[in-house]
Structures are given as structure tokens and as C-alpha cells.
Amino acid sequence: QVQLVESGGGLVQPGGSLRLSCAASGSIFSINSMGWYRQAPGKERELVAEITSGSTYYADSVKGRFTISRDNAKNTLYLQMNSLKPEDTAMYYCAANKSTIVVVTTRRYEYTYWGQGTQVTVSS
Secondary structure (H helix, E strand, O other), X not given: OEEXXXXXXXXXXXXXXXXXXXXXXXXXXXXXXXXXXXXXXXXXXXXEEEEEOOXXXXXXXXXXXXXXXXXXXXXXXXXXXXXXXXXXXXXXXXEEEOOOOEEOOOOEEOOOXXXXXXXXXXXX
């Protein structure tokens, strides 16, 4: 089993920055990919960024502003968020998987491990 714990969320003004962290523990071997999702009230959960060995993915809405990275020595995933906008306000979730299963509808990896989320609020 894999446990994921997010941290780093909070209140920030538009144009500001935050760095989210996700600490992984448990049976972390054979993790295929990790990603950050977000969900705002009344909206669907969306994939923000994803990282696999040798590749990264970003949603168009955050491309150029967010950077996903991973520190394998610390078993920690990061999401550096710059130039934040009010529409970035959401609960952000860390996710991981141990398979290469691809969801047909989204053509993205299927994530099976989830953190509890950390709230990001962008407001003046």
C-alpha cells in the first residue's frame, strides 16, 4: 500500500507562488507515475500535471506556470505553482499508480493511490 500526504497549500494573492509537496510512504517501489489533480466545488476533478520517468505532462490551463518534479531520494513529489490565478483555486490532490493502465476516455494513466488533498486559494 502507498500513503500520500500533501502539504504546502494556503492562501495566496493573484500572481503569487506556492509549492505543493507530496510525501510518499509505504510500498513505494514500482510506482509508475505520479500526478497532481485538482477539484473545485461543482467541477470535475482534472489532471493538472503528471510525471513519469523521462516525461512530464501539463494541462493547457497551467502550462508555462506550473512545474512538476520528483525527489526520489526523499520520496517526495512537488508542484511549483507560479503566476497563480483565481481560477487555480481548488483542492489539490497527489496521486500515484503502479500500473500502465490507460483510461480510454482520457488517454491518461489510471491512478489508484490518493492523498487527502491540500487547499489552494488564490484571492486578493
